[in-house]
Amino acid sequence: MATMRAAAIRRFGPESEIGVEELPIPEPGEGQLLLRLSYAGIGSWDAFEREGGYASMLGTRASFPYILGSQGAGLVVEAGRGADRLKPGDPVCATGFLNPKGGFYAEYAVVDEELGLPIPRGYSRLEAAAVLGAGLTALRGLSDALRLRPGETLCVLGASGGVGHLAVQLAAAMGARVVALASGEDGVALASACGAYLALDGKGPDPLDELRARGIASFDKLLLLAGGSLAEELCRMTRPEGAAAFPAGIAPEPDPSAFPGALRFYGEPDREISGRLLAAIEAGGIRPHVDRVFELEELPAAHRLLRGHHLGAMAARTARDSPRG
């Protein structure tokens, strides 16, 4: 049986459970593609998967060894029956949340063809590996939940994180005036580079006073990518005829009494939104900032970093012949 290197867990638990193993290469079934991955994107939600959070939330039984990771990029090496949109040799990126035949922290993964996309024009495989999960979530939030319109003022809390830095770029490309609350000086620099009209440190001494000092007393729309008391204050600054939204899982989720209409959404992938994201990326020059690239053996350290300060996206090098990034 052909095998591959993969970072897997033998049981749910802390970062130290992740280890590199030789595991069987999965086989594509009907409508599926076998990808040889160059890189896997590391999502903030991968930690919740590692801890068994999704398995207990959804009541599913996991089988071990369990390969983590829900997005990546590489080449199609085999197409299953009925998969005829993408063909062997095509460079692709793909998502596969809780991917049934194993995650993306591996040399190979099998994905539904529906969730595969050509690599965006001008992107490296590294960028393509890191853009989909966070980009789809950002677009779902801005476009589907908030219905953001040109000329509106949008506040993004968590603007220097994985979803946030892409949300700032997408919203600016949609013609919104983006007020970014980022984390730390480096986060403020990243949010500014992403096209924010105003970027401030949301972890500074008094971000609300700073906003008011800059003449910002309210917003049309609010995208929350972090929870807590600042999130609730920002909900109160959102115009009653406006809208606030947050992806399920931000911690803590806002108290509905702070903004009763706050919309909870999911970054669910499907072919339709993937197509919209690809178009938005190519038209707007949207690019992920990949802050760090880890080897498969370094994934425990990458997961530890997810708990601390990090900027933009992170990725793992899954093929030894891929550039280190």
Ligand SMILES: NC(=O)c1ccc[n+]([C@@H]2O[C@H](COP(=O)([O-])OP(=O)(O)OC[C@H]3O[C@@H](n4cnc5c(N)ncnc54)[C@H](OP(=O)(O)O)[C@@H]3O)[C@@H](O)[C@H]2O)c1
């Ligand atoms: N349900 C879904 O479909 C879905 C999909 C994707 C993401 N999510 C959730 O959405 C959230 C964001 O995802 P992500 O991938 O962007 O996570 P992330 O990369 O960890 O980004 C969150 C960002 O918020 C920043 N932050 C926290 N408090 C802040 C404050 N007071 N002011 C300014 N910035 C602050 C963090 O800074 P530090 O790093 O310095 O702490 C971090 O940069 C997560 O909770 C994730 O679980 C849900």
